[in-house]
Amino acid sequence: MSGTEPFDLASLLAQRGGDRYALHREYLNPQLPRMLHAIGFDRFYVRGEGAYLYDADGEAYLDMLAGFGVFALGRHHPVARQAIHDVIDAGLADLTQFDAPPLAGLLGEALLARAPHLDRVYFGNSGTESVEAALKFARYATGRPRIIYCDHAFHGMTVGSLSVTAGAEFRSGFDPLLADVRIPFGDLDALARELRRGDVAAFVIEPIQGKRVAVSPPGFLGEAHALLKRHKALLIADEVQTGIGRTGDFFAVEHDGVEPDIISTAKGLSGGYIPIGATLARDWIFQKVYSSMDRVLAHDSTFGSNAQAMAAGLATLHVIDQEGLIDNARRTGDLLRTRLAEVGERFEFVADVRGRGLMVGIEFGRPKSLKLRGTWAALQAARKGLFAQTVVHGLFHQHRILTQVSADHLEVIKLIPPLIIGETEVEYFVNAFEDVMEDAHSGSGLVLDFGKSLIKQARA
Secondary structure, three states: OOOOOOOOHHHHHHHHHHHHHHHHHHHOOOHHHHHHHHHOOOOOEEEEEEOEEEEOOOOEEEEOOHHHHOOOOOEOOHHHHHHHHHHHHOOOOOOOOOOOOHHHHHHHHHHHOOOOOOOEEEEEOOHHHHHHHHHHHHHHHHOOOEEEEEOOOOOOOOHHHHOOOOOHHHHOOOOOOOOEEEEOOOOHHHHHHHHOOOOEEEEEEOOEEOOOOEEOOOOHHHHHHHHHHHOOOEEEEEEOOOOOOOOOOOOHHHHHOOOOOEEEEOHHHHOOOOOOEEEEEOHHHHHHHOOOHHHOOOOOOOOOOOHHHHHHHHHHHHHHHHOOHHHHHHHHHHHHHHHHHHHHOOOOOEEEEEEEOOEEEEEEOOOOOHHHHHHHHHHHHHOOOHHHHHHHHHHHHHHOEEOEEOOOOOOEEEEOOOOOOOHHHHHHHHHHHHHHHHHHHHOOOHHHHHHHHHHHHHHO
């Protein structure tokens, strides 16, 4: 392209879009295209709309992954899309860094109206940033160093949030991290034991753990918060994935009647367009952190509160209210889990169906019959979590449904579809899942063929 030619994005994509995998191999993470090729997910998607993706051949794929929960409104919701056009066309004096932008104030007001026990909001650019802010605020406000987190937790990949993420596959090689301690999920005795040491700033927890789709035990969050109050430590609810209506309430902690001291959220607030993170907290915590004009930038972000992100957030909240998406998440999620549980009763590989709202986990376990136990054992010997991956593969290749294994070495599939799905998508997914399970229990077919191919790769 010469210096005299205008920039033409459509032409650029038309000319080079087909090079996507080669470009990633050459310039970005080389393992991503390798992984996608290995599992047969190397499609050429050209557009998205609502709960569906479309490839270059015009085939539709039901998206039960939603960009790890980003597309709460579905892809390219017209209200969110128009809001982005409007804010760009307005030509606002954005990110002057010496201003109090109105859209940030309006989004803060709208968010806090949905968490009336909290008083102030900090806006960053991602889920991990929202957790980083929560950890910093908690440590500064309490004057204590340690953070308690749970087994199997995932809170992000930057150094602070990584310190409270349990997975060795994420932590390995990045030590030393922050002072922290891990306890079993739902273990009040372990929490009390650590709190008695008197140096704990906060306990950070996902109300539903994303890596296992494990719901916190009944009553645990309330009792944990009471313990924390007695020891002058804070409760941080990581609602990066569970928040913004995902579980059938605006925040998942509402199911337990708990009022955390700090809430971190992100993902769905973006409208599917602009990265955003939000950290909501009590006034006294903000007053500690931002205690004087000298500390006005004690924690800040260059791109935080940018107009596009704030407009996307405001549009998202509007759509959630206008279209009743929280009620839909509760109602449709109940239907999805009920139908999957009914199907699961017929199949030995299905060990559990759990979750809340439109955050659903399907766990697989060792079957009872001798023939199926042999298949299970062979896959487990090659790599734990391989059976779940074969199911994901079957759903994708047989039925064009995009799902994910919830975490490495876990036999759990996680469903986090857009909050706009209804009975049509539920029935399509359940029928497809039933078909893949029939295939798996027959001892032949695409699911087990994929497993055998990965076994060969693992041995190689």
